[in-house]
Amino acid sequence: MTDIRIQAVGGEGDGIAEGPIYAPFTLAGERVRVAGTGERRELVEVLEPSIQRVEPPCPHFGACGGCALQHWEHSAYLAWKVDRLVATLARERIETEFLKPFAAPPGSRRRITLHARQGRRGEARLGYKARKSWSLVDIEVCTIADPRLVAAIPALRRLAAPLFQHAKSAPSLHLTWSDAGLDVDISGVERRSGGGLSADARMRLADQAAAADFARVTLDGEAAYMSRQPTVRVGPATVALPAGAFLQAVSEAEAALAAFALDAVQGASRIADLYCGVGAFSFRLAQVAPVLAVDSSAPAVRALSAAIASAPGLKGITAETRDLVRRPVLAEELKKIDAVVFDPPRAGAAEQAAELARSKLARVVAVSCNPATFVRDARILIDAGFTLERLLPVDQFLWSPHIELAASFTR
Structure with a gap:
């Protein structure tokens, strides 16, 4: 055992002491007792707590690997996220106006992923992976998730029970609460040895989905059961969700990002x-x-195109399927465009940003789930004469170290 003084909270949410020594669930200024050797230690006891320490709201906190920062008072936690974003921009000598951050409230996540392990008596074990481990933490509650997702957990345990015909199966249940009810896409069911689930297992899966009144269940996107097409309201349109489609995790965060872009x-x-x-x-x-x-x-493009008819009065949408890494929209193709919004995956959009930089565009909005790649892409635009006018921090993944953003550029 060692007693240490925490000096700061690091980028992954662990407290940092001299050494450096990293200790989870600790805050700056605290004196704590830790166990272990090397840089990564485990918290044993908080000897002198910070005034910013609060009681975590979730009984699974500390064991579950989903949340890292429930012990931190919310305004201080949110300020830390924004400060990290400021520091990330500063590394590329970028400054801008920061707007008041959007902060997702508890119980707002419409999308979560639960992992399943074989159980007993017709029910699987269901939960999140433990912190820094492949083992499973069975959960009864989840303070970040929409309460309707939490309420479905007992039925989801029964749904997952038939998924373990093959020893290598390690199913994950990707849940989305849609306007039509619960949409479940299951991955991780072994297919190579035995060809996937038997007809009997599929029948049991469908029976459990029907008993729970789920909207749809798919296996890696392949339909296993559907009573209603899952749909979501997207601004003025109603979109029929493709199985496993990307959707912002919090609908209010989507609205905040879209309002900024608009x-x-x-x-x-x-x-x-x-x-x-x-x-x-x-x-x-x-x-x-x-x-x-x-x-x-x-x-996704087909779903978008089909939903256009549900939103009369639009100025018009032309949709195209195109790999923007291998085939970005070229500067020459943007001659009749006077504003661009781009929202790439975590890898960012270096290839597309280069074409935006090369174009005659005067307005660009970047939406990013990864500040590191955003800064790289922002530097490409700034070097081409753009100014980063303002930035909206978005805390969509509550109590995690993760921070997202939207930013507007003009030239």
Whole structure:
């Protein structure tokens, strides 16, 4: 055992003491007792707590690997996230106006992933992976998730019970609460040895889904059961979700990001929405001007296209399936576009940013789930004459170290 004084909270949410020594669930200024050797230690006891320490609201906190920062008073926790974002920009000598951050409240996550392990008496074990481990923490509650997802956990245990016909199966249940009810996409069921689930297992799966009144159950996107097409409201449109489709985890966060983008492109005559997905931005932007919507996912683009009819009065949306890494929209193709919104995956959009930089565009909105790749892409735009006007921090993943953002550029 060692007693240490925590000096700061690091990027992954662990406290840092001289050495350095990293200790989870600790805060700056605290004196704590830790166990172990090397840089990574385990917290044994808080000897002198910070005034910012609060009682974690979830009984699984500390064992479950999902949340890292429930012990921190909310305003201080949120300020730490914003400070990290400021520091990430500063490494590339970028400064801008920071808006008041959006903060997702507890119980707001409409999408979560639960992992299943074989259980007994017709029920699987179900929960999150333990912190820094492959073992499973069975959960009864989840303070970040929509209460309707939590209420479905007993039925989901029964749903997952038939998934273990093959020893290598390690199923994950990707849950989305849609306007039609619960949508479940299951991955991790072994297919190579034995060809996947037997007809009997599929029948049991469908019976459990029907008994629980789930909207849809799919196995790696392949339909296993559907009573109702899962749909979500996206701005003025109603979108039929493809199985396993990307969706912002918190609907209020999606609305905040879209409102920021909409404000930044006011007055545009034609807008491009790159990495458009099922249209989180496209449908709202099309209330302002015609939109070119582009994404690499053909199912997402089909869903977006089909939903256009559900939103009369739009200025028009033209949707295209295109790999924006291998084939970015070129500067020459952007000649009739006067504003671009792009929302790439965690790897960022270096190839597309280079084309935006090369174009004659005067307005760009970047949405990012990874500040590190955002800063790289922002530097490409700034070096081409753009100014980063303002930035909206978005805390969509409550009590995690993760922070997202939207940023507007002008030239």
